[in-house]
Amino acid sequence: MEKPIVLIVGGVDEEFYEILKPYAELKEILSEKLTEEIKNADILVVRGDVKVTREIIDQAPRLRFIARAGSGLDNIDIVHAEQKGIKVINAPDAPVDSVAELTIGLIISLARKIPSLDRHVKSGGWRGTWTTGVELKGKVLGIIGLGRIGVRVAVMAKTFGMQIIAYDPYIPKTKAEQIGVELVDDLSKLLKMSDFVSIHVPLTDETRNMIKSEELSLMKRGAYLVNTSRGAVVDEKALYIALSSRWLGGAALDVFTEEPPSNSPLLKLDNVILTPHIGGSTLEAQRKIAITIAGEILSFIRENWTELYTE
Helix, strand or coil: CCCEEEEEECCCCHHHHHHHHHCEEEEEEEEHHHHHHHHHEEEEECCCCCCCCCHCCCCCCCCCEEEECCCCCCEEEEHHHHEEEEEEEEECCHHHHHHHHHHHHHHHHHHHHHHHHHHHCCCCCCCHHHHCCCCCCCCCCEECCHHHHHHHHHHHHHHCCCCCCCCCCCCHHHHHHHHCEEEEHHHHHHHCCCCCCECCCCCCCCCCCCHHHHHHHHCCCCCEECCCCHHEECHHHHHHHHHHHHCEEEEEEEECCCCCCCCCCHHHHCCCCECCCCCCCHHHHHHHHHHHHHHHHHHHHHHHHHHCCCC
């Protein structure tokens, strides 16, 4: 029996190959080759920057399984895939610690102006009135989305003495209480109360542009916004106005509506920290992702290509 063909776009940790190479033909390609190669694939593995559209799925008569090497699924037309009998999975738990740690790092960087001060010293500057930052202790951190990553951020932020509030209409208050978080029933309330706001929601029709001019105007003057979820959750034009007018003290973004954000006016501002969608880009997270999706694929092969699998 022929081995299933696993098409890998963007690369995964070596652990993935070690687990699957006895049971599948593993073929790594560049994203621009996807439409050409997809017609022969049984299983597809992609990262977040690869769009698996309806058109691509329709060009893949053999495709039966799509694995997203990461936590989100907004780059895959899940509805159309499932209508065609294609199973879609991801690895939502694997990057939790890495994304949460980046979030905390960005919060600290905003509070102490670390990137600006680094550039200032390297250009020959030294201390001045503008170099004074703020402590995290006693500040209110508002978390939008109390899922896996939001919970981890809350637990970590509490060690700095921050007061944590959260908005998530899908989470029971008992869950929030278990980790010492006050759950508020209205987003506007969270925005008005918070010194720092951190976003941890998936991109859906409901969350797209959920932070617009109106929401930003509700935030405290001088407050900070951090987004390590999905770029399109925040209206970037409105954010630019809030930052350039100094209504907000600063923002830190790991994600953007368009990636990379080559034409974004945010690139010109000195009170915004921008990172290249690296939330899950740690050695540990990538290994966890590889093991998770390889295990799912191996189970699928075991069920559907039984002759290839031996104990």
